[in-house]
Amino acid sequence: MHVSIVGSGYVGTTVAACFADMGHEVVNVDIDEDIVDAINAGESPIHEPGLAPLIDEHAGSRLRATTDYGEIVDTDLTMLCLPTPQHEDGSLDLGPMRAASESLGEALADADDAATGAHEDANPGTDSHLVVVKSTVLPGTTEDVVGPLVAEAGGMTVGDDLDLAMNPEFLRMGTAVSDFLDPDKVVVGATSEDAAATLRALYAPILDQDGTEYVETDVRSAELIKYANNAFLASKVSLVNELGNIAKSYGADAYEVLDAVGLDDRISERFMRSGLGWGGSCFPKDVNALRAGARDQGYEPGLLDAVVAVNDGQPDRLVSLLANHVDIEGARITVLGLSFKPHTDDIRKSRSLLVIDRLRERGVDVVAHDPVAIENVREYYAERNGGSADSATDVETGSLTFEESVAEALAGVDGAVLATDWPEYDDLPVETMNQRILVDGRRIDVDRDRLDAYDGLTW
Ligand SMILES: NC(=O)c1ccc[n+]([C@@H]2O[C@H](COP(=O)([O-])OP(=O)(O)OC[C@H]3O[C@@H](n4cnc5c(N)ncnc54)[C@H](O)[C@@H]3O)[C@@H](O)[C@H]2O)c1
Ligand SMILES: O=c1ccn([C@@H]2O[C@H](COP(=O)(O)OP(=O)(O)O[C@H]3O[C@H](CO)[C@@H](O)[C@H](O)[C@H]3O)[C@@H](O)[C@H]2O)c(=O)[nH]1
Numbered sequence: 001m002h003v004s005i006v007g008s009g010y011v012g013t014t015v016a017a018c019f020a021d022m023g024h025e026v027v028n029v030d031i032d033e034d035i036v037d038a039i040n041a042g043e044s045p046i047h048e049p050g051l052a053p054l055i056d057e058h059a060g061s062r063l064r065a066t067t068d069y070g071e072i073v074d075t076d077l078t079m080l081c082l083p084t085p086q087h088e089d090g091s092l093d094l095g096p097m098r099a100a101s102e103s104l105g106e107a108l109a110d111a112d113d114a115a116t117g118a119h120e121d122a123n124p125g126t127d128s129h130l131v132v133v134k135s136t137v138l139p140g141t142t143e144d145v146v147g148p149l150v151a152e153a154g155g156m157t158v159g160d161d162l163d164l165a166m167n168p169e170f171l172r173m174g175t176a177v178s179d180f181l182d183p184d185k186v187v188v189g190a191t192s193e194d195a196a197a198t199l200r201a202l203y204a205p206i207l208d209q210d211g212t213e214y215v216e217t218d219v220r221s222a223e224l225i226k227y228a229n230n231a232f233l234a235s236k237v238s239l240v241n242e243l244g245n246i247a248k249s250y251g252a253d254a255y256e257v258l259d260a261v262g263l264d265d266r267i268s269e270r271f272m273r274s275g276l277g278w279g280g281s282c283f284p285k286d287v288n289a290l291r292a293g294a295r296d297q298g299y300e301p302g303l304l305d306a307v308v309a310v311n312d313g314q315p316d317r318l319v320s321l322l323a324n325h326v327d328i329e330g331a332r333i334t335v336l337g338l339s340f341k342p343h344t345d346d347i348r349k350s351r352s353l354l355v356i357d358r359l360r361e362r363g364v365d366v367v368a369h370d371p372v373a374i375e376n377v378r379e380y381y382a383e384r385n386g387g388s389a390d391s392a393t394d395v396e397t398g399s400l401t402f403e404e405s406v407a408e409a410l411a412g413v414d415g416a417v418l419a420t421d422w423p424e425y426d427d428l429p430v431e432t433m434n435q436r437i438l439v440d441g442r443r444i445d446v447d448r449d450r451l452d453a454y455d456g457l458t459w
Helices: 010-021 033-040 051-058 095-114 141-154 176-181 193-207 219-250 254-261 283-296 302-325 351-361 374-384 406-410
Strands: 002-006 025-029 063-066 077-080 129-133 162-166 185-190 213-217 332-336 365-369 400-402 415-418 437-440 453-456
Touching: 002 010, 002 095, 010 025, 010 033, 010 051, 010 063, 010 176, 025 033, 033 063, 051 176, 077 095, 077 193, 095 129, 095 141, 129 141, 129 193, 141 162, 141 219, 162 193, 162 219, 185 193, 185 219, 193 213, 213 219, 219 254, 219 283, 219 302, 283 302, 302 351, 302 415, 302 437, 302 453, 332 351, 332 406, 351 365, 365 374, 365 406, 374 400
Parallel strands: 002 025, 002 077, 025 063, 077 129, 129 162, 185 213, 332 365, 332 415, 365 400, 415 437, 437 453
Antiparallel strands: 162 185
16 A cells, blocks of 8 residues: 655654555655655664664665655555644643644645646545544544644545544554554544545554454544553553552562562553653653543543652652762762663653752752663753753753763762663663662662662662
């Protein structure tokens, strides 16, 4: 099939490369020329295991990228993989979805004009264009916002020459390629049988796999399934963290406790790791969007409010724990791990950034290390501080510097906190630390005998 994917970020790039690998002809459309150039040069614009080889293999043949929306016209369907960030109040920001929907409609209208009156679509057997929302959006967005915007800009009619579907994505950063190619489930909400059939054909190469469920439902349910999934997982981690905080207060070990609890197959042992809590580009904004959406619907989501409150408290607990071991005012402390989880350079809503802020507010000079995310963090602080990446000039707070090697990051420091459980931290070169103190927010596999003091957030 010929597939166009609008938005080539973490999801759009992964999905495009995977569809190309499945045998489809794919074009990525993005407004960011650097991303487009990288893909066309056969390079991955992001750090994601397994992605670079796929782009290298398919770029220039089954995979292309462009800034030109006109290229969607000759494709069987257009999948929207645009950001759906949150407003300051936590509610869903549909700005990028609206802008892209209008651009898409305009491109389809231009093609219609060019095709001497009748819109020629590549979709075999139909003369309508299928728009599939893959971004995470609240119920109603596909049918009440995206559809009407594309239709108006394109001079089209939903159900006639415009078809809609919603196909949420469940991949995780760090394992995105394998999650996409070997998913637990594919969820599709389509507005017509033609749209449903096109999506079945699109996913056919992976549907024969054992263990992949194909769920067909209505569009609003498909939209809500994505939020319910993330809300459930975020709640599980917050519950585990609450139980972990209680375990520590009793001098019990949360990992021993929860490993045993997870043996109950109604609960499962997965997603039971207590510690610094959840970050990333999805859980924080999606839980907030669902809370705001529920309130709009007249429902008070008290449980989800508490889920966020527990999560928000964990970075402060980590810093308090460190203060039990180190006189932190004026201390030099290493923060190990900056990405929101291992095996990705994604730092969006990373707990590490909150820990760094809390430490610096208390006058700590922070030395930060990460195997792949340092550049992104430099850019983040440069943007926040109006140009100064290391911001060592900040007089109110401690400084922030970056070290490329773990050994250099630990040399001469008064203690370290572990924020992201990269495997690189399993065998820490602690000998050169001024004080061999480690406060662990993720329960890594470290040789505690080589440390003067080791403390865990919930154990
Ligand atoms: N990151 C994940 O792990 C993940 C997993 C599942 C679902 N999702 C959802 O998928 C969606 C995309 O997430 P992401 O992490 O890939 O976002 P992202 O920010 O990494 O990428 C979005 C891309 O869209 C491009 N873009 C913005 N406006 C555009 C426009 N008008 N036209 C064309 N391109 C435009 C940006 O340049 C960027 O490359 C979100 O709704 C997210 O919640 C994300
Ligand atoms: O037992 C656990 C598991 C996870 N986390 C934290 O939870 C966050 C999210 O982790 P994970 O779910 O592995 O990563 P994401 O890439 O954010 O993936 C989530 O968000 C995506 C975007 O919506 C969804 O597609 C995925 O299904 C969903 O797992 C990270 O900060 C983890 O450190 C824990 O603290 N303890």
